[in-house]
Amino acid sequence: MRLFFFLLVAAILCINCKTKETFQFSLEETVNFLASDSLKGRATGTLEEQQAAAFLANQLKELGFAPKGVEETYLQTFTFMETRDPHKEVEFITAGEGTTTGTNVIGFYDKKAEKTIVLGAHYDHLGMGGQGSLHRGDPEIHNGADDNASGVATVLKIAEKLKDSLMSTNILVQFYSGEEMGLLGSNYYVKNPTLEMNEINFMINLDMVGRLREDKSLSISGVGTSSRWNQSLNVNNPGFKLILKESGIGPSDHTSFYLADIPVLHFFTGQHEDYHRPSDDSEKLNYEGMNEIADYIVAVCMDLDNSPKLTFKMTKNESEEVPRFKVGLGVVPDYLFDGKGMRIDGVSENKPAQKAGLQKGDVVVQLGDSLITDMMSYMRTLSTFEKGDATKAVVDRNGEKIEVDIEF
Incomplete structure (x- = not known):
């Protein structure tokens, strides 16, 4: 050493x-x-x-x-x-x-x-x-x-x-x-x-x-x-x-x-x-x-230089609320998006999203029967699917609603 x-x-x-x-x-x-x-x-x-x-x-x-x-x-x-x-x-x-x-x-x-x-x-x-x-x-x-x-x-x-x-x-x-x-x-x-x-x-x-x-x-x-x-x-x-x-x-x-x-x-x-x-x-x-x-x-x-020392506060552990996934859509979510839905910031090759024709910038607003309003609703919905399942997704692409078929 x-x-x-x-x-x-x-x-x-x-x-x-x-x-x-x-x-x-x-x-x-x-x-x-x-x-x-x-x-x-x-x-x-x-x-x-x-x-x-x-x-x-x-x-x-x-x-x-x-x-x-x-x-x-x-x-x-x-x-x-x-x-x-x-x-x-x-x-x-x-x-x-x-x-x-x-x-x-x-x-x-x-x-x-x-x-x-x-x-x-x-x-x-x-x-x-x-x-x-x-x-x-x-x-x-x-x-x-x-x-x-x-x-x-x-x-x-x-x-x-x-x-x-x-x-x-x-x-x-x-x-x-x-x-x-x-x-x-x-x-x-x-x-x-x-x-x-x-x-x-x-x-x-x-x-x-x-x-x-x-x-x-x-x-x-x-x-x-x-x-x-x-x-x-x-x-x-x-x-x-x-x-x-x-x-x-x-x-x-x-x-x-x-x-x-x-x-x-x-x-x-x-x-x-x-x-x-x-x-x-x-x-x-x-x-x-x-x-x-x-x-x-x-x-x-x-x-904060001249302020008293900060008092520590415990917070909710948001990671404990994240569902576990058996499948993935194959996208990079835009974690800074604050609108309705889940905006795609990147698409991985040979994954369900790419095969369905999804693109960077698309906003997923529905997956299966579930409306997607934010990142958490997207994750909860995704966690319900298993490998081999097929469903439909609706995305907002520049103001136009587009429906695609997804196969996990």
Whole structure:
């Protein structure tokens, strides 16, 4: 393990040798590096992930953040045995044959304050594909520009802006490994913190914030975890179309902190047809939108800088209400759609939706005998079908109602 640390620290020093005397942070440069083919998708435990960790440690150093990992470094490693059983929780163990070691990257800006905010984002991705990939075909590099180089770069931009703006709040920046394998890095940190957990005021998680749309739809989850969130988010909103969700539990790293009784927010610009595919590349990101999101979060953090520490509130676990499916339609739902029905944001090849002629932008308003009014009604209806069933669907396509035959 010590050899592992020395190699990563050496890599950081090597990067430092090449940096300019005056550091100028760039969203695009950070995304382009993390989402480059040379990092081969940043899979957890790979040499390429270690290279990404060294790069991020250097970014934090250049921004003036002190190491807050272990052994006076920016790094916190964790080792686990992989499991393919989705119902079995991963156990963190000592290194050995058949284990994988992930690396969290952590930096701290000390304002000598009594409370600290956590800015977090996962930086791992799917490597060459495998489990979790929606790609069909030969293995290809999954660069993960939106998922989640976008979140990492935006966290760094926020950290750059806040370090000289906050007066009464310390800043803890964390980049997690192992998120794609089950929120492993954030889970490990919460169980093995390098800062007292009772000092943390709140945690902000950015996961997939690189595809802000023209209507500026922005999903924010966790608003029910503190009574202050709604007020601060609305008062400081510069013009986003906010889609606010109460639950502090979701498929990203804020969940780990929520389960430790810490108020959380998760920012998300929506899923798309490049999600978990090799086509999630850096040139497709909306960098202006990422800057706008960064400025918004900075305003929220500054609004709460001199306020008392937030009081944590438990929320309903919305994931417990999600039905289990025996079949799938083969679409990527538009989770930011707030109209009637379920709008399709992408269609998978050789799946029921594509075979029925459904297209991106179609809004499913009826499935079988059930009217579809929102995402939950769609999921409940879909859960009633089994493989081999046939039904009809009605979609709204640019104002025209179209009926199609679906075979599961």
